Structures are given as C-alpha cells and as structure tokens.
Amino acid sequence: MDDLYRDYILDHYKQPRNFGELEPHDLEAHDHNPLCGDEMGVHIRVRDGKIADLRFHGQGCAISQAAASIASEEYVGMPVDDVGQLDADWVIDLLGIPISATRRKCALLNLKVMRGATTGDASWPE
Amino acid sequence: MATSATTPRLHVRSDFPIFAREIDGRPLIYLDSAATSQKPAAVIEAMDDYYRRHNANIHRGVYTLAQEATDLFEGARERVAAFTGAETATTIFTRNATEAINLVAYAWGRANVGPGDVVLITQMEHHSNIVPWQLLCQGTGAELRYLDVSDEGTLSLDQLDAELAGGRVKLAAFAHISNVLGTINPVAEMASRVRAAGALSLVDASQAVPQIPVDVAAVGADFYVWTGHKALGPTGIGVLHGRRDVLEAMPPFLGGGDMIRVVDWQESTWNDLPWKFEAGTSMIAEAVGLGAAVDYLGELGMENVRAHERALAAYALERLADVGGVRVIGPPDPDERGGVISFELEGVHPHDVAELINRQNVCVRAGHHCAMPLMRRLGVPATARASLGPYNDASDVDALVEALVNAKKVFA
Numbered sequence: 001m002d003d004l005y006r007d008y009i010l011d012h013y014k015q016p017r018n019f020g021e022l023e024p025h026d027l028e029a030h031d032h033n034p035l036c037g038d039e040m041g042v043h044i045r046v047r048d049g050k051i052a053d054l055r056f057h058g059q060g061c062a063i064s065q066a067a068a069s070i071a072s073e074e075y076v077g078m079p080v081d082d083v084g085q086l087d088a089d090w091v092i093d094l095l096g097i098p099i100s101a102t103r104r105k106c107a108l109l110n111l112k113v114m115r116g117a118t119t120g121d122a123s124w125p126e
Numbered sequence: 127m128a129t130s131a132t133t134p135r136l137h138v139r140s141d142f143p144i145f146a147r148e149i150d151g152r153p154l155i156y157l158d159s160a161a162t163s164q165k166p167a168a169v170i171e172a173m174d175d176y177y178r179r180h181n182a183n184i185h186r187g188v189y190t191l192a193q194e195a196t197d198l199f200e201g202a203r204e205r206v207a208a209f210t211g212a213e214t215a216t217t218i219f220t221r222n223a224t225e226a227i228n229l230v231a232y233a234w235g236r237a238n239v240g241p242g243d244v245v246l247i248t249q250m251e252h253h254s255n256i257v258p259w260q261l262l263c264q265g266t267g268a269e270l271r272y273l274d275v276s277d278e279g280t281l282s283l284d285q286l287d288a289e290l291a292g293g294r295v296k297l298a299a300f301a302h303i304s305n306v307l308g309t310i311n312p313v314a315e316m317a318s319r320v321r322a323a324g325a326l327s328l329v330d331a332s333q334a335v336p337q338i339p340v341d342v343a344a345v346g347a348d349f350y351v352w353t354g355h356k357a358l359g360p361t362g363i364g365v366l367h368g369r370r371d372v373l374e375a376m377p378p379f380l381g382g383g384d385m386i387r388v389v390d391w392q393e394s395t396w397n398d399l400p401w402k403f404e405a406g407t408s409m410i411a412e413a414v415g416l417g418a419a420v421d422y423l424g425e426l427g428m429e430n431v432r433a434h435e436r437a438l439a440a441y442a443l444e445r446l447a448d449v450g451g452v453r454v455i456g457p458p459d460p461d462e463r464g465g466v467i468s469f470e471l472e473g474v475h476p477h478d479v480a481e482l483i484n485r486q487n488v489c490v491r492a493g494h495h496c497a498m499p500l501m502r503r504l505g506v507p508a509t510a511r512a513s514l515g516p517y518n519d520a521s522d523v524d525a526l527v528e529a530l531v532n533a534k535k536v537f538a
Contacts, residue, residue: 010537036492037494037501
C-alpha cells in the first residue's frame with residue numbers, strides 16, 4: 001500500500017464527506033492555495049454556538065480534498081469558538097500520513113478556510 | 127518505440143553535470159525545462175573562471191582586471207545579440223524576462239499610454255506578461271484587452287485585425303511560444319499587423335529562445351524579451367531587445383550608476399544604449415554565463431535543438447496516448463508546438479500526478495504554470511506539464527509513461 005495515498009485517503013478523495021453547498025448557512029469563506037491553484041470554500045450552519053452542519057466545496061488534489069473530508073467529521077459538533085484554536089499539527093495528525101513540506105498547504109487549506117469563516121483570520125495555520 | 131522519423135538526434139546529456147546525480151539510487155528524469163533548464167559544464171565553468179580569475183567591476187577601472195571583466199561582459203552581450211539576430215547596442219541586460227517587460231510597461235508605457243488607449247495581450251500569457259500591463263492600465267486609465275485562445279490552443283489573426291481596427295491599441299504583447307500549450311505563435315505576422323496599425327509590439331520569447339532558431343530582426347517586433355535561465359544560462363539575467371528609435375525616445379527605467387552621462391545637482395543626462403537601461407552594477411558573472419550558454423546552443427545548432435525536441439515531443443504525444451486517460455492540452459501537431467506538453471490524467475489531480483511520478487525521479491511541474499487566466503479559459507484548475515530540453519531523450523519519455531501507468535494504479 002502507498003505510504004501517502006492510503007486506502008482511507010483515496011476513499012475520502014473519491015467520496016468526500018460533507019461536500020457540496022449548504023443553504024441557508026450562517027458562515028462562509030472561500031480561499032485558495034496560490035501555489036497549485038487548489039480552491040476551497042465552506043458553508044457553515046451554527047446552532048447554540050456549535051457547528052451544526054457544514055459543506056466544503058471546490059477542487060484540489062487528493063491530499064487537500066481528503067483532509068477536508070476527514071476534518072469535516074471533526075468540525076461537526078465543535079464549538080465555533082474552538083476552530084480558531086486548532087493548529088496545523090491538529091490537521092496533520094488527523095490525516096495520519098507523512099506530509100512533506102511541498103504538500104503541507106494542501107493539507108492545511110481546509111483549516112485555513114474554516115478559520116477564515118469563524119474568526120476572519122485567513123492566514124495559513126502554523 | 128521511437129521510429130526513425132522521430133529519433134532524437136542530440137546526445138549531450140553528459141555535458142550537463144547534474145545528470146551525474148542520483149536520488150535514491152535512480153537517475154534524474156528531468157522534464158521541467160520550461161520552468162528552468164539545466165546547465166552545461168561550459169556555463170558553470172565560465173562563471174567559476176570569471177570569479178576565480180577576472181572579477182572586478184566593469185566600465186570604470188583602468189586596471190587590467192577591470193578591463194578583462196568589461197571585455198567579458200560586453201563580449202557576452204555581442205554574442206547574445208548575434209545569437210538572436212539583434213543589434214548589440216539595443217540588447218539590454220535585465221534581471222529576467224519579467225523585469226524586461228516591467229521596464230517596457232513602466233518606461234515606455236507611462237510615457238505613451240493614456241485613458242482610452244488599449245493594451246492588447248492574449249489569454250495564453252504567463253503572469254509576467256499580464257500583471258505589468260494590468261498595473262500600467264490601472265495607473266493610466268487604459269483598457270487591457272485579450273485575444274482569445276481556441277480550443278486547440280491557438281490565436282486568431284482575424285481577431286487581432288478586429289482589435290487593431292478599433293484604432294485604440296497602443297501596444298500588443300504576446301508569447302512566441304506558450305509555456306502551457308506549447309503553441310508556436312506566428313509572431314512575425316502578428317508584429318507586422320500591429321505595426322501596420324500604428325501600434326507597438328512586445329514578444330515574450332522566454333520559451334522560444336531555448337527551443338527554436340529565433341531572429342529578432344526578422345520577427346520585427348518593437349520589443350523582444352527572454353530570460354537566461356531557461357536557455358541553459360544562469361538565473362538572474364534576462365534580455366530586452368528593443369527597436370533603437372523607440373529605446374532612444376524612452377525615459378529610463380531605474381536610475382543610478384552606469385546609466386548616466388552627467389549627474390548635476392538637480393538633473394542628469396542619460397548614457398547611450400544599451401547602458402541607459404542598465405542602472406547599478408550589472409550581473410557580470412551571469413552575463414558571462416549567458417554568453418557561454420548561447421555559445422553552447424550555437425554549437426549544437428538551434429535547428430538541431432528544434433529537430434531533436436520536435437521528434438521527442440512527437441514521440442511523447444504518441445506514447446502518452448498509450449497510457450489511457452491522458453488528455454493532452456494544446457496543438458496536436460508537433461510542427462505547431464514546442465517541447466512543452468501539458469496534460470491531465472483522468473481521476474488524478476495534477477499535484478498527485480507530480481507527487482507520484484517523483485517517486486521514480488520524474489520531475490514535472492503541476493499547477494497553473496503562472497497562467498491562471500489561461501487555466502480558467504481551458505476550464506481546468508491545473509495541469510501537469512512535461513517539458514523538454516536538449517539533454518532529454520526517448521528514455522525520459524519512456525520513464526514518464528511508466529511512472530504515469532504506476533500513478534494510475536494507485537488511484538485505480
């Protein structure tokens with residue numbers, strides 16, 4: 001089995017969870033990775049301060065799409081205020097694959113978009 | 127396998143020291159020459175020799191070393207100009223092609239473009255031939271207009287005529303060879319039509335100079351720009367060939383040493399061409415390296431380089447069709463394209479293609495290739511791109527194909 005493109009990564013890439021549009025939604029953001037042109041947006045529905053539902057959309061490589069899909073399952077139910085506390089290691093640990101420096105931004109794009117939607121801070125997660 | 131009609135004719139890999147390098151015990155399969163070329167030993171040694179034996183600042187010192195450095199620098203300019211069929215005095219060294227275009231957009235553009243004027247470019251331009259014009263148009267109130275790219279990756283001369291007939295075009299800028307599509311544009315014909323309409327033309331030849339024989343005088347554009355590092359030379363040096371009367375009428379770009387004749391308290395007068403546009407200490411070692419690069423290409427013969435890469439591109443197009451699920455973007459006829467092959471592999475994002483085939487040391491580029499508007503036009507987020515140099519041969523194409531077959535299996 002491939003070290004990077006493990007079965008569950010490919011599964012999330014080919015059948016991404018929580019993917020599409022969500023109308024109506026309370027929060028949204030859209031961003032891209034200027035290095036490769038990957039783009040990603042998110043629609044978030046909030047209830048009682050928590051993420052009740054969300055949908056990612058856009059297009060990108062297997063790593064960026066699988067990362068968004070895997071992380072989406074963690075975001076649902078999370079207090080909106082907690083998203084800003086998440087860091088790069090959180091996403092990379094969640095993915096469970098060795099992410100090289102050149103693919104780091106692919107993995108982090110979903111968190112960048114989530115933080116943009118919930119905190120307005122659209123900088124790359126550290 | 128390669129047929130006799132498509133057999134590449136150059137065997138020069140051993141001239142390039144980097145190919146002695148192995149990564150994880152495997153040879154390097156370098157297919158990213160459109161991003162930057164590898165360098166022959168002759169270029170590396172010329173720069174090394176310059177620093178070891180001749181280093182001094184140019185155009186000033188009267189001592190022997192300074193004279194040698196000046197002769198090496200100006201000698202390189204003469205050979206670069208001869209190589210491209212240009213005049214020495216109108217061959218200006220810049221940092222790269224991007225700086226050359228910015229020089230024109232700033233120095234010529236701000237003096238000659240105003241509200242209501244049009245700067246005409248094409249949808250296939252590299253960002254370096256888009257953004258300087260956006261800045262110019264935003265600063266002057268001019269309009270930036272685009273020639274379309276067809277589904278086959280070509281431009282329309284009829285559309286060029288229609289744009290020129292509007293009477294507002296002051297300058298048209300276009301690539302000689304597209305860095306994404308590989309399309310070889312009819313630049314001499316385009317420049318001639320632009321001139322007949324009373325406008326100026328700029329050709330971005332960054333991909334053309336390393337790939338095909340070029341003749342700046344025959345193209346007849348007002349500005350013809352390229353970069354050294356894609357043409358087997360070092361980074362940090364580019365070339366602007368300009369029409370003499372246009373360059374003479376233009377104000378300078380950067381101010382500083384070397385570009386002046388007399389500096390008074392409040393104003394200065396300008397040096398002759400080409401130095402009027404070369405402020406500050408020049409990239410001397412890089413010019414020496416570029417001189418060695420054009421000497422090397424001249425010895426190979428650009429007709430031979432073109433024939434070699436044309437045959438190899440034809441072979442690559444043929445082999446890529448065997449992979450299954452590969453869609454090549456750009457002109458299908460090898461006579462109408464250079465050695466730049468952008469493609470998509472069905473079901474696999476270009477970034478993943480590049481990652482997977484890198485495991486077999488196959489180096490290709492994935493992304494938007496600094497041509498985001500073109501990606502939008504083509505309706506693709508990104509492509510993978512294999513691009514050829516004189517050091518490539520059929521075995522590199524075979525390695526690419528094998529690596530793509532393996533990549534497909536991972537995503538199957």
